[in-house]
Amino acid sequence: MTVTKRFVAGAVCPRCAAMDAIRMYRDEVREYRECVKCGFEDSLRLDGRPEPKEVETRVTRPAQPVETEQAQPIKFVMPAKRKDK
């Protein structure tokens, strides 16, 4: 499979702040960014599923409330014997 890496015009590396140093490429499931200056790498899922990652290159997405389960005391009732047959 040939991967075409393309520079993203105007993109600024979130790590080293170099401009026009970000290249993008993708495979079937992810889109990758990499900085040719400092080696920064990032990736995003193409199917848009949320990921605890940094925002995209230029589009700052509104912070979506990710449904994370809060740490709560869970009453863990362990049946001593599991026999429902």
Ligand SMILES: [Zn+2]
């Ligand atoms: Zn960089």
